[in-house]
Amino acid sequence: MLLPFIQKAPVKQKARGLHRGFQSMPRIPTKFFGEVDYMPESVFCFPDGLPGFEEEKEFLFLNVPESEPVLFLQSISMRNLCFVLVPILTLVPDFRIVLTPQESQVLELPGERAPIIGKDVLCGALVCADSKESLCANLMAPVVVNLWNRLGIQAIHPESGYSHRHPVAFAEHALAC
Amino acid sequence: MLVIWRKAGESIVLGDNIDVEVLEMRPHRVKLGIVAPESISISRKETKLTRAKNVTAAMSMDTGLIENLLSRLSSYRRHN
Numbered sequence: 001m002l003l004p005f006i007q008k009a010p011v012k013q014k015a016r017g018l019h020r021g022f023q024s025m026p027r028i029p030t031k032f033f034g035e036v037d038y039m040p041e042s043v044f045c046f047p048d049g050l051p052g053f054e055e056e057k058e059f060l061f062l063n064v065p066e067s068e069p070v071l072f073l074q075s076i077s078m079r080n081l082c083f084v085l086v087p088i089l090t091l092v093p094d095f096r097i098v099l100t101p102q103e104s105q106v107l108e109l110p111g112e113r114a115p116i117i118g119k120d121v122l123c124g125a126l127v128c129a130d131s132k133e134s135l136c137a138n139l140m141a142p143v144v145v146n147l148w149n150r151l152g153i154q155a156i157h158p159e160s161g162y163s164h165r166h167p168v169a170f171a172e173h174a175l176a177c
Numbered sequence: 178m179l180v181i182w183r184k185a186g187e188s189i190v191l192g193d194n195i196d197v198e199v200l201e202m203r204p205h206r207v208k209l210g211i212v213a214p215e216s217i218s219i220s221r222k223e224t225k226l227t228r229a230k231n232v233t234a235a236m237s238m239d240t241g242l243i244e245n246l247l248s249r250l251s252s253y254r255r256h257n
Contacts, residue, residue, distance in 0.1 A: 050231055051224050052235070067247055070243075080235075083238075126230070126231065127238065127246060128233050129237035135242065140223070140227075141230070154227065154231075156221075156224060158222075158223040164230055168249060
């Protein structure tokens with residue numbers, strides 16, 4: 001599925017040329033991609049922040065073609081805060097997300113059915129390095145964003161049985177995000 | 178581990194001033210009411226774990242590790 005509001009992280013020099021004359025477009029320094037211009041309508045809002053970073057509520061999803069399907073969740077106000085995410089279906093093709101009524105309410109999703117990953121929501125696992133050789137994804141607490149209104153949460157579900165230290169190895173048939 | 182049976186409406190006391198009451202029991206979960214001083218931080222255990230994981234995730238990923246991640250991805254691409 002196309003995600004038109006996922007911000008492409010432009011190469012710095014290209015970005016200057018590309019956006020020359022559009023001075024009204026806000027620009028932020030990022031952790032991995034230098035300065036990035038973005039459309040205000042590309043901003044994702046996490047009303048409760050993320051645990052550990054509760055004050056950071058506005059983020060951009062950045063991606064670069066070379067890093068497909070990996071996404072970067074860059075804080076608008078804190079340059080050094082940028083999470084690395086892997087779309088969860090890339091890791092677990094049959095992953096099913098079940099949200100609590102409270103979580104559905106924050107995302108403004110209808111609570112009566114489970115959201116469809118890739119259609120209703122983007123669901124990504126945060127990647128964490130335990131050591132140089134060990135990259136793990138947190139499947140117990142995926143980041144879930146409503147694709148239609150760009151509201152996001154981190155849905156912590158220990159009862160799901162998914163690991164918070166899932167080794168990063170890509171499944172054979174990757175699907176949409 | 179200390180194990181104590183309680184019914185709905187009954188409490189346990191931790192230290193001098195923390196009171197944990199079982200408010201309601203359902204088949205798969207219980208509702209607890211906690212009275213504690215402001216200085217005591219109270220979190221669900223999984224939230225505390227997630228907080229620690231998030232901080233590690235934010236601090237640990239650098240460009241080298243992203244290249245490592247992408248190389249795993251490119252080997253995945255080669256196999257497919």
